[in-house]
Amino acid sequence: MPTWGEIVVRAGGAPVTTPRDAARDAARDELVKADYHRHDPSIQERVVNWIMERIDDALGALAGGGTSGTTGLILFLVVALLIGAALWWRLGAPRRTARTDLGVFGGTGPRSxxxxxxxxxxxxxxxxxxxxxxxxxxxxxxxxxxxxxxxxxxxxxxxxxxxxxxxxxxxxxxxxxxxxxxxxxxxxxxxxxxxxxxxxxxxxxxxxxxxxxxxxxxxxxxx
Structure with a gap:
């Protein structure tokens, strides 16, 4: 009977034991393959989820009793900042000023x-x-x-x-x-x-x- 740190592989009916460290390394190498992680959330999704969790925590604290006016204001500002960060992450930086439709000459009169x-x-x-x-x-x-x-x-x-x-x-x-x-x-x-x-x-x-x-x-x- 193999010990806790051994894996039994039957090859041709004969049991083969694998040392504990080698078994652990083989398992780690197998689990890091892409097939096991194809459905994992992306880095962006993980960041957004973390921000939303912080927003939920802040809103929960605001809804709970026993918070002072100063604490409530700080929590409100934290929520606003987190929402802004989430929007910035998802939508990107604010767009530059929209271009005018007047073109190169900007509506100026005809000049040479x-x-x-x-x-x-x-x-x-x-x-x-x-x-x-x-x-x-x-x-x-x-x-x-x-x-x-x-x-x-x-x-x-x-x-x-x-x-x-x-x-x-x-x-x-x-x-x-x-x-x-x-x-x-x-x-x-x-x-x-x-x-x-x-x-x-x-x-x-x-x-x-x-x-x-x-x-x-x-x-x-x-x-």
């Missing part, structure tokens, strides 16, 4: 690329980098419209302008997308603008003034 460039330089000279970035991107887009590389269209976003201009200027498509991203981050994402962001847009604007477009054949044309 030269006027937007002048405003951008004026803001840059004053260290107003967010305004300089905004006006410089407007100058870039207006310049492309004046060269008929973009059709004038109210409400066009920076991303849309970058994609459309990139078809006519494929060598600068990546730089156009980067410029649109800088504009969006500053104008809509509340990112702090700096001289480098303005200079990036200004240099691209100057480069595009000299860039030659690539003619895209019409759909269905001769190969």
């Amino acid at each position: 690329a030269a006027q937007h460039r002048a405003d951008a330089e004026r803001h840059a000279a004053a260290g107003q980098w967010a305004e300089a970035v905004r006006e410089q991107l407007r100058a870039l887009v207006r310049g492309l419209e004046e060269r008929t590389l973009l059709d004038p269209r109210p409400g066009r976003t920076a991303d849309e302008a970058a994609v459309e201009a990139g078809r006519a200027l494929p060598e600068h498509a990546a730089a156009l997308l980067t410029a649109a991203r800088v504009f969006d981050d500053v104008v809509y994402g509340e990112r702090t603008a700096d001289q480098a962001a303005y200079q990036l847009l200004r240099d691209l604007d100057r480069t595009l003034e000299r860039a030659r477009p690539v003619l895209v054949p019409a759909a269905g044309g001769a190969a």
